[in-house]
Amino acid sequence: MNYVLRASPTWLCGDELDVFDSVTKSALEAITNVKIDGITWAQASLPVSSGGLGIRRVAELATPAYLASVHATSSLVSAITTGTESYDLALQMWQAAAGAELPPEILRRTQKVWDKALVQKTVEVIKNTFSNDVTHCARLLAVEQPESGKWLNALPVPSLGTLMSDESFRVAVGLRIGAPICNPHLCIDCRLPVDEYGHHGLSCKNSAGRFIRHSSLNEVIRRSLVTANTPAVLEPRGTSDVNDRRPDGVSQLPWRNGRRLAWDVTCVDTVALSNVVSSSIKAGEAARKAEDEKRRKYEYMAHEYEFAPLAFETFGVSSPACMKFLRELGARLKNATGERRSFEFLLQRLSIEIQRGNALSVTSTVPRSDGLNAVYFVL
Incomplete structure (x- = not known):
């Protein structure tokens, strides 16, 4: 699935990604026998290092995976095509979701760097929910x-x-x-x-x-x-x-x-x-x-x-x-x-x-x- 996320603009198919995540959540509930919904699903889908279970949501990974792949293959892609429309749209979606500055140029080929900003945003939302x-x-x-x-x-x-x-x-x-x-x-x-x-x-x-x-x-x-x-x-x-x-x-x-x-x-x-x-x-x-x-x-x-x-x-x-x-x-x-x-x-x-x-x-x-x-x- 990660290969598909990196190799194609799956972030354009938001409804389909949500369906995939829904199936994943249902499977997780069946395996653990724990009701997972709303804010608990948001935390469960975080990496283990951020307090989650490491069961990632593909809807959240779609743009980081695609952006990292684009930068990792930029030299080859530029020799084949000059189109940047998909990349620009993906970048806009990432900035809207993360609310953060772009990573340094040297690190943009790493998926974890793009993903980290989205994870931090989710963590902030969860902590604000339980702030009292x-x-x-x-x-x-x-x-x-x-x-x-x-x-x-x-x-x-x-x-x-x-x-x-x-x-x-x-x-x-x-x-x-x-x-x-x-x-x-x-x-x-x-x-x-x-x-x-x-x-x-x-x-x-x-x-x-x-x-x-x-x-x-x-x-x-x-x-x-x-x-x-x-x-x-x-x-x-x-x-x-x-x-x-x-x-x-x-x-x-x-x-x-x-x-x-x-x-x-x-x-x-x-x-x-x-x-x-x-x-x-x-x-x-x-x-x-x-x-x-x-x-x-x-x-x-x-x-x-x-x-x-x-x-x-x-x-x-x-x-x-x-x-x-x-x-x-x-x-x-x-x-x-x-x-x-x-x-x-x-x-x-x-x-x-x-x-x-x-x-x-x-x-x-x-x-x-x-x-x-x-x-x-x-x-």
């Missing part, structure tokens, strides 16, 4: 961060642990694009109201997903350290203080400067009442605050261990210290395995575990029944 809603503002800022969409780039391979269940994928998609994922109800654990977006489950203290997510993240870190030739153990003995506080894991061998590594993981809710205001102003603020709390909590270990506070958010953002540690761990994995994409794969695994925990946290708030067990139960 701090929850959606915090969500939009979070999903724009590079690490938040890593689960969308992972190959679904069961043997690698990167295959998400249908329900986990459905909830992850709904949370990312701000689509309804459940009917309003009362949380079965704490009896507080849960809206159609299911955000309550992400911060409910009784949610089962919080503990499973915490354990899964720690296990990914431990396995990565072992692969990087730094054996580590979880819940180590002999490292607690007078208040019985101890980190989630400790390496068995020195990590840096002859000191062993100690780490502690936390995953805070981006849109929790205590975090949503700061998260709507700057992405990652909830994780940064959690990182500071971890440093204070384990300051007694600073003289003996290299402590790494690993703070994540439910919408995928990581704290600065966490990203610094993961980059170093990714570099060590690359040296140990020879795989150049080790850091990327590590981020994907962590991102997937966060989404799985989110899905379980959201679905565990829904009242549960006995199912068929009650039918076959005989006293």
Whole structure:
């Protein structure tokens, strides 16, 4: 389809492009089991790097693809024909839609350059739509961060642990694009109201997903350290203080400067009442605050261990210290395995575990029944 967009003036066939996009949207709704309409479709069609799902609308790509192709083949085309009517019209349509200045001459052969202005325009429209809603503002800022969409780039391979269940994928998609994922109800654990977006489950203290997510993240870190030739153990003995506080894991061998590594993981809710205001102003603020709390909590270990506070958010953002540690761990994995994409794969695994925990946290708030067990139960 991209070849067709680049090789012909498809932007003249607006109705046909809209029909194609409508079919794409219907297929996306069927696959994800999420109702996608209006503003959620606008976000879903953005690139992953801009907070979308990467399912692009051909109606939006038509002019960037054509303009980039014209500039990339200008020398050959000028030798064949002198007509510029189609190009001029396409340029006018692009300027009307993007409201931006023309890209530099040297970059005009790149489709991404033309497309970027349209993407930014769409992002502005979405943010203006939710400008008075701090929850959606915090969500939009979070999903724009590079690490938040890593689960969308992972190959679904069961043997690698990167295959998400249908329900986990459905909830992850709904949370990312701000689509309804459940009917309003009362949380079965704490009896507080849960809206159609299911955000309550992400911060409910009784949610089962919080503990499973915490354990899964720690296990990914431990396995990565072992692969990087730094054996580590979880819940180590002999490292607690007078208040019985101890980190989630400790390496068995020195990590840096002859000191062993100690780490502690936390995953805070981006849109929790205590975090949503700061998260709507700057992405990652909830994780940064959690990182500071971890440093204070384990300051007694600073003289003996290299402590790494690993703070994540439910919408995928990581704290600065966490990203610094993961980059170093990714570099060590690359040296140990020879795989150049080790850091990327590590981020994907962590991102997937966060989404799985989110899905379980959201679905565990829904009242549960006995199912068929009650039918076959005989006293």
